[in-house]
Amino acid sequence: MSDGFVSPGKRFTDRYLQVMFSSLRDATPEQVQEELELCRNINRKPVRVPRYFKKSFSETSFKAANGFNMQVFSTPHYPKGGDGLVLYLHGGACIYQPVFFHWRFVHDLAVRTHDVFLMPIYPKAPEYQCAFNMEVMMDFYEREVLPRKAKRVILMGDSIGACIALTMAQEIHRRGWTPINGLVMVSPSVDITYPRVDQMMAIQPLDTMLKLDRIQTLMNLWRGDLPANHPWASPIYGDLTCLPERTVLVYGGHEILKVDAEMLVEKLQQLGRPIFAKEYDGMFHTFPMFPVKEGFDAIREIVRRTGPEKPRRS
Numbered sequence: 685m686s687d688g689f690v691s692p693g694k695r696f697t698d699r700y701l702q703v704m705f706s707s708l709r710d711a712t713p714e715q716v717q718e719e720l721e722l723c724r725n726i727n728r729k730p731v732r733v734p735r736y737f738k739k740s741f742s743e744t745s746f747k748a749a750n751g752f753n754m755q756v757f758s759t760p761h762y763p764k765g766g767d768g769l770v771l772y773l774h775g776g777a778c779i780y781q782p783v784f785f786h787w788r789f790v791h792d793l794a795v796r797t798h799d800v801f802l803m804p805i806y807p808k809a810p811e812y813q814c815a816f817n818m819e820v821m822m823d824f825y826e827r828e829v830l831p832r833k834a835k836r837v838i839l840m841g842d843s844i845g846a847c848i849a850l851t852m853a854q855e856i857h858r859r860g861w862t863p864i865n866g867l868v869m870v871s872p873s874v875d876i877t878y879p880r881v882d883q884m885m886a887i888q889p890l891d892t893m894l895k896l897d898r899i900q901t902l903m904n905l906w907r908g909d910l911p912a913n914h915p916w917a918s919p920i921y922g923d924l925t926c927l928p929e930r931t932v933l934v935y936g937g938h939e940i941l942k943v944d945a946e947m948l949v950e951k952l953q954q955l956g957r958p959i960f961a962k963e964y965d966g967m968f969h970t971f972p973m974f975p976v977k978e979g980f981d982a983i984r985e986i987v988r989r990t991g992p993e994k995p996r997r998s
Contacts, residue, residue, distance in 0.1 A: 693975030701892045701968065716901060720810045723779040731755055731805050737787045740794075746804070746828060748820040752812075755805040756828075759794035766991065768799035768865075769834035771825070771852075775843025775871075775970055777899065778809045778906040785973040789842075789983075796987050799838070802829070806848070813908030814848075814916050821848065822855055830861060838866040838930075838990050842970045843941070844906070846872030850919040850927075857926035866930035866990040870982075871970045874920040874944045876903040877912045883943045890938040893969040899940075920948055924955055931959045932989045934982045936967030960989055 711719065733741050741757045748754060772790055774782040782803065794801045804824060807817045829837065841849035846869035853867050878884070884896055907917035915922030931952075935945040942963065949961045962985065964971065964978045972982040 691975075691977065694977070697974040697976050711898065716898065720779065720905075723808070724810050727779075727781060727808050727811065731757075731781050733757065734784050734787055736784075737791055740791050741787070741803075746824055748823045750816065750819050750823070752807055752816070752820050754807070754820060754824065756824075757803045757805070759790065759799075759801045761800055762798040766797045766799040766836075767834065768797065768836035768838055768991070769829065769832055770797075770799050770801045770838045770840055771829060771849075772801050772803045773806065773821075773839075773841035773845030773848045773852075774803060775841065775845045776808070777902050778814075778844045779902060780808070781805065786842075788975075789973040792983055793987065796983070797991055799836075799991075800834075809902065809905045813910075814906050815908060815910060817848065818851065818855070818916050821852060822859075825852065825856065826861070836865040836990075837862075838868060839864055840866075840868040840870075840986075840990075841872070842870035842973065844873055846870055847874060847919060850874060851916050851922065853927060854915060854919060854922040854924075857923065863926075864928055866928055866932070868932045868986055868990055869934075869945075869948075870972055871935045871939060871941050872933070872944060872948070873899075873903070873941055874948050875918045876900075876907065877918060880943050880947065884940040887938065887940050887942060891940050891969065892938070894940050896940055920944075920951060924948075924952055924957060927952070927957055927959070929958045930990050931957070932986055933959060933961040934972060934985065935961075935963055936969060936971050937963050937965045938967060939969040941969060960985075 741759060744756050746754045746756050774786045790801050790803055807820055839849040839853055849867060850869060853864055856864060888896060910917050912918060913921045933945055935942055949959060952959045967978050972979040
C-alpha cells in the first residue's frame with residue numbers, strides 16, 4: 685500500500701462525521717432544546733431495521749413491570765453457532781435511537797461469532813432518566829436473559845450503552861444472580877462528575893464527534909434526580925471488584941472520553957482486577973462501528989477476547 689492511500693471506508697467515514705456531527709457539536713442552547721423535543725417525538729415511534737439488515741434481525745416486544753413497552757431486536761440462532769448470548773446496549777448520548785452503524789456493528793459481530801445478539805431499544809431522555817431505564821433493563825435481564833441459561837453471557841455497549849452495560853454488571857452481582865462471562869465497553873462514559881476536565885479540554889480540538897459542554901448537558905438530564913456520583917449515572921463509583929475476567933475496553937486516542945477510559949483502567953489496576961484495554965491512536969469516538977481499518981481490528985480483538993474458550997491440547 686502506497687503512502688497517502690485512504691481507503692473508501694475511511695473517506696466515507698470522514699465525510700459522514702463532518703456532515704452529521706459538525707452541526708451537533710456547534711449547536712446553541714436553543715438548538716439543543718429543539719433537538720431534545722425532536723428526539724422525544726422520534727423516540728415515541730417504533731424503530732425500524734435498516735433495509736440492508738432486514739433479513740438479519742427479528743423483532744419481539746417486552747413489557748416491563750413499570751409499564752414501558754420495549755422493542756427488542758435479535759440476530760438468528762445459527763445451526764452450528766456459538767454458545768453465547770450477547771446483550772448489546774447501543775450508544776447515542778442517551779437521546780438517540782440506533783443508527784445504521786450500530787446495526788452494522790452488531791451484524792458483523794454476530795456473523796463472526798455465531799452468538800445470539802439482543803439489542804433492546806431502551807428508554808431514553810428527555811422523556812426518561814437513567815433510574816427508570818435501570819428498572820426496565822434489570823427487569824428485562826431477569827425475565828428474558830437469565831431464563832435462557834446461556835453458556836456464555838456477555839454485556840456489551842458503546843458510549844452511554846457501555847455505561848449502562850457496566851452498571852448492569854454491577855447490579856447483577858449485587859442481586860446475587862448468575863455472574864456474567866464477559867463485559868465489552870467501547871468508548872464508555874463512566875464518570876459524569878468530570879474530575880479531569882482539563883485533560884478532556886486538551887483533547888477537545890481533536891474530537892470530531894463529541895463536545896464536552898453538550899455532553900454535560902445531556903448527562904445531567906439523563907441522571908435526573910440522582911447525584912452525579914451515583915453508580916447508575918457514574919458506574920466508576922460502583923463495585924468494580926465484581927467485573928468478569930473477560931473485561932474488554934477499546935477507545936480512540938482522539939476522543940474526550942479517552943479520559944474516562946483511562947480513569948477506569950487506573951481504578952481497576954488499583955483493585956488488582958483484570959482488564960484488556962486498548963487505545964487506538966488517532967481514532968474517534970465509537971470508531972469500531974465504522975468501516976475503517978482500526979475498527980475492523982477492534983472487532984477482531986473483541987471476538988478473540990470474549991469468544992468461546994478453545995479446548996486445551998492434552
